[in-house]
Amino acid sequence: MPTTAPSPGTPGEGPASRPGDAPSAGGLADVTASDSALRRFLHGLPGVDAVGLEARAAALGTRSIKTTAKAYAIDLAISMIDLTTLEGADTPGKVRALAAKAVHPDPTDRTTPMTAAVCVYPDMAATAKAALNGADVKVASVATAFPAGRAALPVKLADVRDAVAAGADEIDMVIDRGAFLSGRYLSVYEEIQAVRAECVRPGGTAARLKVIFETGELSTYDNIRRASWIGMMAGADFIKTSTGKVAVNATPANTLLMLEAVRDFRAQTGIQVGVKPAGGIRSTKDAIKFLVLVNETAGADWLDSHWFRFGASSLLNDLLMQRQKLSTGRYSGPDYVTVD
Amino acid sequence: MALSSAFEYAPAPESRSVVDIAPSYGLFIDGEFTEAADGKVFKTVSPSTEEVLSEVARAGTADVDRAVQAARKAFTKWSALPGSERAKYLFRIARIIQERSRELAVLETLDNGKPIKETRDTDLPLVAAHFFYYAGWADKLDHAGFGANPRPLGVAGQVIPWNFPLLMLAWKIAPALATGNTVVLKPAETTPLSALFFADICRQAGLPKGVVNILPGYGDAGAALVEHPDVNKVAFTGSTAVGKAIARSVAGTEKKVTLELGGKGANIVFDDAPVDQAVEGIVTGIFFNQGQVCCAGSRLLVQESVQEEVVDALKRRLATLRLGDPLDKNTDIGAINSAEQLARIQKLADTGEAEGAERWSPACELPTSGYWFAPTVFTGVTQAHTVARDEIFGPVLSVLSFRTPDEAVAKANNTQYGLSAGIWTEKGSRILAVANKLRAGVVWANTFNKLDPTSPFGGYKESGYGREGGRHGLEAYLAPSSPEGKR
Numbered sequence: 001m002p003t004t005a006p007s008p009g010t011p012g013e014g015p016a017s018r019p020g021d022a023p024s025a026g027g028l029a030d031v032t033a034s035d036s037a038l039r040r041f042l043h044g045l046p047g048v049d050a051v052g053l054e055a056r057a058a059a060l061g062t063r064s065i066k067t068t069a070k071a072y073a074i075d076l077a078i079s080m081i082d083l084t085t086l087e088g089a090d091t092p093g094k095v096r097a098l099a100a101k102a103v104h105p106d107p108t109d110r111t112t113p114m115t116a117a118v119c120v121y122p123d124m125a126a127t128a129k130a131a132l133n134g135a136d137v138k139v140a141s142v143a144t145a146f147p148a149g150r151a152a153l154p155v156k157l158a159d160v161r162d163a164v165a166a167g168a169d170e171i172d173m174v175i176d177r178g179a180f181l182s183g184r185y186l187s188v189y190e191e192i193q194a195v196r197a198e199c200v201r202p203g204g205t206a207a208r209l210k211v212i213f214e215t216g217e218l219s220t221y222d223n224i225r226r227a228s229w230i231g232m233m234a235g236a237d238f239i240k241t242s243t244g245k246v247a248v249n250a251t252p253a254n255t256l257l258m259l260e261a262v263r264d265f266r267a268q269t270g271i272q273v274g275v276k277p278a279g280g281i282r283s284t285k286d287a288i289k290f291l292v293l294v295n296e297t298a299g300a301d302w303l304d305s306h307w308f309r310f311g312a313s314s315l316l317n318d319l320l321m322q323r324q325k326l327s328t329g330r331y332s333g334p335d336y337v338t339v340d
Numbered sequence: 341m342a343l344s345s346a347f348e349y350a351p352a353p354e355s356r357s358v359v360d361i362a363p364s365y366g367l368f369i370d371g372e373f374t375e376a377a378d379g380k381v382f383k384t385v386s387p388s389t390e391e392v393l394s395e396v397a398r399a400g401t402a403d404v405d406r407a408v409q410a411a412r413k414a415f416t417k418w419s420a421l422p423g424s425e426r427a428k429y430l431f432r433i434a435r436i437i438q439e440r441s442r443e444l445a446v447l448e449t450l451d452n453g454k455p456i457k458e459t460r461d462t463d464l465p466l467v468a469a470h471f472f473y474y475a476g477w478a479d480k481l482d483h484a485g486f487g488a489n490p491r492p493l494g495v496a497g498q499v500i501p502w503n504f505p506l507l508m509l510a511w512k513i514a515p516a517l518a519t520g521n522t523v524v525l526k527p528a529e530t531t532p533l534s535a536l537f538f539a540d541i542c543r544q545a546g547l548p549k550g551v552v553n554i555l556p557g558y559g560d561a562g563a564a565l566v567e568h569p570d571v572n573k574v575a576f577t578g579s580t581a582v583g584k585a586i587a588r589s590v591a592g593t594e595k596k597v598t599l600e601l602g603g604k605g606a607n608i609v610f611d612d613a614p615v616d617q618a619v620e621g622i623v624t625g626i627f628f629n630q631g632q633v634c635c636a637g638s639r640l641l642v643q644e645s646v647q648e649e650v651v652d653a654l655k656r657r658l659a660t661l662r663l664g665d666p667l668d669k670n671t672d673i674g675a676i677n678s679a680e681q682l683a684r685i686q687k688l689a690d691t692g693e694a695e696g697a698e699r700w701s702p703a704c705e706l707p708t709s710g711y712w713f714a715p716t717v718f719t720g721v722t723q724a725h726t727v728a729r730d731e732i733f734g735p736v737l738s739v740l741s742f743r744t745p746d747e748a749v750a751k752a753n754n755t756q757y758g759l760s761a762g763i764w765t766e767k768g769s770r771i772l773a774v775a776n777k778l779r780a781g782v783v784w785a786n787t788f789n790k791l792d793p794t795s796p797f798g799g800y801k802e803s804g805y806g807r808e809g810g811r812h813g814l815e816a817y818l819a820p821s822s823p824e825g826k827r
Contacts, residue, residue, distance in 0.1 A: 047766035049786045052617030062457065064352035064669040072347060260616050295347050296660050303347055 028233050028269065035186040042185060042229060048221035048257060057252035060296055061289045070288070074323050075113050077287040077315075078105060080305045082140050082276070084119040084313045085340075086147075086244070095124045097340045099131035106320050106337065109327070115316065116305040117170060121146070122163035129167035140210070141168035144195060147214070147243035149174035153191060160198040164207050171199055172210040174243060175227065177217045185230055192234035210238035210276055210309075216248035224254055228261035231273075238274035244311060249279025252289060259297040275302065278311025284322040287315055349662075352669045354456045359447045361533065364395040367403055367556065368539035370410035371549030377402035382558070384532055387453030388666050388675035388710040396532050399557035404524070404564040407553040411495040411522040412570055414550030419492045419520035423479030430475030430518060432545040437468045440541070444534060446667070448506055451533040453675030453711070454629050455666045466791060467510040470809075473793035474514035477814060481519060484811055487820035492520035493596055494572030496817065497565040499586075500535075501578045502528035502677050503632040503733075509535055511797075511808050512575050513552060519817040521573065524553045526565055528578075530678045532556035563589070571595060573817060577634070580731075580757075580802050598806025598816045600634065600798060602731040603759030606752035607637030607788060608774065610745070611646045613764035617786065619653045622737070625762060625788040627661065627715055630676055631735040634803070635760035637788050639728060641748050644741045651719060651739060658715055659702045676711040676734060685713050685734030692718050692727035697738070723754055731757065745770065749777045758800025762788045781807070 031041035065073055083102045085094060098118050106112040117138035120128050125141040132139065141163035145151035151159075160171055173195045179187045192211055199207040211231040215224050231239045239258055242249040255277040262273045275298070281287055287310060294302050302308050320337045324330075364381070366373035380398040385391060399407075418426070437444065444467075445459040452459075481490050496516045500508035505527055516523050527535035539554045555561055559582070566574050566586050576586050577600040590597050607625045609618050625637025642650050666674035676682040693699045697718040706712040713734055721728050721738040728738050742748040752761055761780040763771050775783040781799040784790060791797065796812035798804060806816050 046615040047612065049614040049617040049766075052614065052620055052786060056617070056620050062461070062669070063349065065349060066352050067350040069348060069350040076347070291347065300347060 032186065032189055032233060035184065038185045038189065038230075039183065042226040045225055045229060048225055050221055053221055053257060054253045057256045057293065060256070060292050061252055063289075063292045065288050065292070071323075071326050073288045073291050074284060074319050074326070076303065077284070077291060077310065078319050078323070079113040079116060080308055081115040081310045081312055081316055081319075082117045082119040082278075083115045083316060084244070084278075084311055086119070086121060086142060090121060090124055092124070092127045094340065095120055095127045096131040099128050099137070101316070101338060101340060102137045103132065103135045105316060106323070108336075109324070112320070112323065116309055119172065119311065122159055122166060122168070125163050125166035125168045138169040139167055140170035140172055141166070142172040142174075142243075143168075144173040146172070146174055146212075147245040149176055150178075153194065156191075157194060157198050160195050164199060164201060168207055170208045170210060171195070172212055172240060174212045174214060175231070177214055180218065180223070180227060180230075185226070188227075189230050189234045192231060192236065196235045208237040209235065210240045210274075211236040212240040212243055212278070214243055214246060215241045215250075215254045216246040221254070221257055224257055225261055228258050229265070232261065232265045232271070236273060238276050238309065240276040240278055240311065242279045244279030250277030250281055250311070252293060255290060256293050256297055259293060259302070262302070263298045272301065272307065274307040274309065276309040276311055281310055281312050282314050282318065284315075284318050287319065349670050351665070353665060354446055354449075354460075354667045354669055356446060356450070356667065359443045359450070361394050361447070361450070364397075365532070365536045365556070366397045367399050367407070368536065368542075368552075368554040369403065369407045370414075370553065371543065373539070376400055377406070382529060382556075384451060384530065386450050386710075387530075387677050388707070390709050390711075393450060394533060396536070396556045399526065399555035399561040401560075401564045403555055403557075404561055404568060407524045407555055408495055408497070408565070408568050408570050410550035411524050411553055414548055415492075415494055415522045418517075418522055418548060418551050421520070423481060423518075423520075426518060426520065427475045427478035429545055429547050430471050430478060430514065433541060433547070434468050434471035434475060436541050436544055437464070437471060440537075441465075441468065444506060444537060447537060448534050449666045449674070451531050452502065452505060453666055453677055455671040455674040456669055457671065458629060463504060463507050466793070467506050470507075470510040470514045470793045474518035474813075477515075477811075478518040481814065481818065484814050484818075486815055486818050489821045490519075490818040491821055493817060493819055494521060495570060496521045496523050496573040496575060497568060497571035498523060498525040498575045499562040499565065499578065500525065500527055502531040503629060503634070505531040506534040506538065508577050509538055511577075511813075513538075515808070515813045516573075516575075516817050517551065519814055521817050522551045524555060524565055524571070526555045526557055526562050529556070529558045566590065573597075575816065576600070580804075583804055596816060598798070598808065599804035600806070600808060601759075601802060601804040602733075602757055603634045603636065603799065603803050604639055604729065604731050604755045604757045605635055605637045605760035605762070605780070606639045606641050606755075606778075607762040608742075608748045608752060608764065609640065609642040609646070609650055610748075610763070610765035610767070610770065611643040612766045613646075614766060614786065615646070615650065615653060618650065618764040619657050621762060621764060621784075621786070621788040622654055623657060623661070626737040627673060627735050628789050630673060630713070632677060632681070632733050633789065634733075635782060635789065635797075636733075637760065637762050638732060638737060639752075639755075640737055640739045641742050641751055642739065643748075644743050647739075647741050651717075654717065655700065655702070658717070661702065661715055663704055663712070663714065664707060673715060673735065676713050679711055681733065682711040682713060685732055685736065688727060688730060688732045688734075689713075689716055689736055692721070692725060692736070692738070695725050695727070697721045697725050697727055723751060729755065745774055749774060753777075753779045756802045759798075759803035760784070
């Protein structure tokens with residue numbers, strides 16, 4: 001999309017071989033050669049008109065999803081949830097309960113899909129992995145001094161290493177917002193690459209990397225687009241809005257913007273990157289609005305838990321209650337779903 | 341997990357039961373519904389299904405005369421009311437419109453063919469807003485900038501088109517009543533129903549008899565109204581051809597006239613535009629109301645360096661437009677208003693193809709009954725092509741390119757029209773510089789087709805004269821008092 005962008009990369013480096021090799025990801029090596037080259041590239045990306053972006057997100061929010069489409073959307077949304085507990089008070093018992101819920105979200109209805117993952121702090125990754133007992137639910141672990149990201153790089157990398165060693169399938173890292181806001185884009189880029197390298201396991205496989213921008217702290221939509229491109233060029237498997245720990249987390253507008261970014265990135269490089277809005281998505285109605293954004297912006301290729309996730313904890317129960325309502329015709333209430 | 345089906349939206353139709361359409365309607369004259377003097381009627385159909393919705397009395401010359409006399413009689417009392425009293429009626433009408441907005445939105449969609457999404461989210465809120473806005477002016481006319489104690493003109497003869505039936509009615513009636521004029525309004529022959537429901541709202545609001553008269557009918561009734569010697573003010577929105585005829589017929593009379601006519605709006609996309617939002621603006625510019633909008637951005641002028649990128653993004657976006665049942669809440673593109681209009685669009689699109697422009701439409705299944713036209717984009721268009729010059733009044737976009745801002749301005753202004761234009765750029769200084777050079781009544785920056793009662797609307801050149809909306813909209817209905825107190 002950007003007029004200053006170099007030509008698409010070699011087709012050989014498709015999505016499957018998403019490299020730990022990334023300076024050349026998608027043939028964008030030139031733009032990451034120096035801080036100034038990267039700045040020129042990022043500032044050459046098309047601007048974002050905030051009014052127009054928010055209007056588009058709001059317009060898509062008025063799509064009316066009913067009957068079969070709603071049933072499909074609810075199951076899809078459940079399958080996309082990263083069931084999350086990120087509290088200082090987390091205990092092994094709490095994490096085991098969460099894992100059990102991820103595998104059987106609704107014990108009364110075994111046709112309910114599993115969630116995509118459970119998302120925990122690194123010290124709980126092993127507990128989660130053991131509790132899942134081989135079920136097809138991923139363990140995602142936030143690392144890199146989550147949520148503030150204010151630690152020295154070696155500390156952050158050790159954090160990631162720990163989580164991967166404990167069995168995490170996915171790493172959710174936070175970017176250095178301080179570096180980003182002071183214009184040190186290359187430093188952000190290099191840090192993501194360094195984290196990516198730590199995701200590689202001894203056997204050569206790698207944990208999937210989700211890069212969290214904390215969009216609420218980036219302040220402008222232009223910044224969110226630039227951060228998205230830094231993340232994607234540095235080798236992110238997912239770009240993620242936020243930690244859920246600040247005032248403004250995922251919104252329809254910032255998610256729409258990131259969906260445009262992954263769509264454009266794939267058009268230019270052939271590499272598909274996932275999107276994960278996190279924080280503040282609590283109701284079925286909201287979740288469906290996000291699925292509409294995916295469907296009409298990035299397209300149906302992203303309507304899969306491999307490419308789109310909800311970072312949420314309270315969303316699941318609302319989805320389950322709506323699901324029960326669709327199957328029974330009655331709205332049951334919060335005591336008909338498990339508290340965790 | 342059986343998650344293999346695609347995310348196809350199930351039908352989400354708005355209920356028709358909220359609106360009760362009678363099998364027949366009369367003319368609304370002097371506060372009563374009445375048959376036409378010669379007993380003539382016509383049918384109004386739903387453009388999406390060709391279903392006959394109702395049979396409506398067809399006004400003739402004698403009915404026009406009756407209505408104008410009723411308005412003349414009502415004028416004496418209505419114009420003598422304090423502004424604050426007139427405001428009360430207008431506020432009441434505005435509130436009733438809000439209360440009945442769902443009913444009116446469904447009605448308008450049935451009669452016009454436009455998507456419920458637009459009648460519900462755009463038309464009806466704006467209709468109510470116009471009445472609220474002009475209600476606010478009614479007791480402040482001394483401060484509107486048209487001299488102290490400005491006076492109403494008398495009887496306003498108003499003729500409106502079928503593309504925004506109720507909104508155009510609001511644009512015409514609200515300022516006329518606020519300023520103390522009385523009204524005879526002729527809605528278009530394909531969309532008379534919402535105006536007749538409005539007549540009912542006038543009764544519900546207790547509006548004095550004769551202040552508003554509604555005469556459904558054809559062009560002959562419109563002509564009779566415009567030419568009626570006892571009409572003091574003519575307001576017309578519609579085609580340039582009819583506008584010219586009206587201008588001729590009132591020339592030499594003392595009638596005041598405003599004309600809102602055709603357009604061929606240029607939507608200018610510079611290379612630093614916010615591309616995704618520009619694409620949305622292009623879509624809103626030309627596919628809103630199936631392109632049946634006088635201020636539509638029907639000419640896309642895109643900077644050559646980003647032309648391919650913008651056109652690709654536009655085509656990708658058009659593939660997600662949903663065409664079909666206008667009552668479905670997910671429908672983006674509804675039906676063309678009439679068979680006649682559909683034929684006109686088809687003819688002009690065929691001309692574009694014959695003249696060598698490249699025609700493209702997204703894969704799009706058209707319903708078998710009703711009047712439908714797929715969203716269409718012409719690329720490789722030059723200023724010499726018919727599709728770049730003639731107003732098509734349908735979902736047809738012509739794409740032209742330019743290299744410099746001066747060239748963009750020159751091409752944008754190279755039209756017999758001058759109603760609207762759009763500028764897409766992230767550079768504020770360029771917005772101001774270009775906007776100042778565009779000969780268009782409305783210039784939108786990084787948006788398109790946004791309307792608001794506080795903002796004046798009108799054109800240059802063959803797009804007509806006079807302004808509607810805003811403070812300026814009052815001027816067309818006011819005569820300044822002379823120092824001696826005479827009009």
